[in-house]
Amino acid sequence: PLSAAKKAGVPVRIAHSHSTMGKGELAKNLMKLALRPLSNLYPTERLACSEYAGKWLFGRNADFTVIPNAIELEKFRFDPVIRQETRRELGIADDMFLVGHVGRFMPQKNQAFLVDVLAELLPQKPDTMLAFVGDGPDRPDVQQHAQALGIGDHILFLGQRTDVSHLYQAFDAFCLPSRYEGLGMVAIEAQVAGCPCVLSDQVPHEADISGKTSFISLENKSSWISTVLNISSQTANRQIETSNTCAEKYDISASANRLTFLYVSSAESANGWEETL
Known part of the structure; x- marks a missing residue:
């Protein structure tokens, strides 16, 4: 083009x-x-x-x-009432540990890796549930993989949702085992919602706006398991703090203004150049 x-x-x-x-x-x-x-x-x-x-x-x-890609920050801010309501709708009891993932089912997002992590996590934390939000061509394979491991009843396949900002509130931890990412916007959303994040080391460290995000190699599954277990032991203090300063550059209003300025200034420069010809 x-x-x-x-x-x-x-x-x-x-x-x-x-x-x-x-x-x-x-x-x-x-x-x-x-x-x-x-x-x-x-x-x-x-x-x-x-x-x-x-x-x-x-x-x-x-x-x-x-x-940066941007979001409506206030829409994602942690709300304990929304958390309780959303977990109730999902059938997740207060004492259960819910790990969440948001992304299209495709090789890049690597959801099968999380299924493997869950399989090894359950013997140590049997009250754990995993929620996948999204759809895509790899979903049937991931579902079959979960069934083959005998852990299908510990996984929620929620499909495409319009209430993703509420689902983040219900999670106790957010995991993104991507093979590569340009930024990893879902991790930004999760942190704004106060959710602890565990990301692959292929996600840019710019995605850490809380200063408390873990970046782990996909070759080190045991570290993924121990990190998620450590988060599960701190669910009483589940909400992480994300400074307004770090989050502000992802605010949709500021980003829209900046993009508009860039478009206008570029167009004006181009018009000025044409007028000199």
């Missing part, structure tokens, strides 16, 4: 990096690697959702602007 735009004489052409790449998606990775050099050839502006995503696509020394 940016190539066509350049040929058509469009003066402002923006490339926006939202992701990177990782193991498990050979065809997609090869396509990304083939197209990556073109990302610096056609755009006049380069944007990214994180430093990591920008450097991956445009290069370590490239000139790009980071504009």
